[in-house]
Amino acid sequence: MFSDIEIVIKIVILSIEQQARNFYKPLYRTDSLLLPRGRKGLTMENERTDRKERKVTAQMIGAGIRRLRMEHRETQEQLGDFLGYGATTIANYESGYRLPDLETFFEIVIHYKAELEDFWTS
Secondary structure (H helix, E strand, O other): OOOHHHHHHHHHHHHHHHHHHHHHHHHHOOOOOOOOOOOOOOOHHHHHHHHHHHHHHHHHHHHHHHHHHHHOOOOHHHHHHHHOOOHHHHHHHHHOOOOOOHHHHHHHHHHOOOOHHHHOOO
16 A cells, blocks of 8 residues: 555656656657658748757757756766766757657656756746
């Protein structure tokens, strides 16, 4: 049987997990289901706009990761060790070059006891 504290913790974790899924869903959306194979029908302008939006989003998330890491006085190497990645991967996240996958993002949120809005403000 679970204690009251364990139940509350599970509810909080499920809530954060759902928020993370809702947050990440539009970032990985694809219109390929609506288009013929090979993404035909997409104009170059639409594709460029989509890439720019994703890049801006990745940069905002990266800035949030960096800000939280610095507030907690951790190095990229320390955060990388916690997540099981190298410092280079963390640097790529922070620069916006790469976007962490949902699981990694969820681990970062839990690690810093952050809210998803913390990643939108820099």
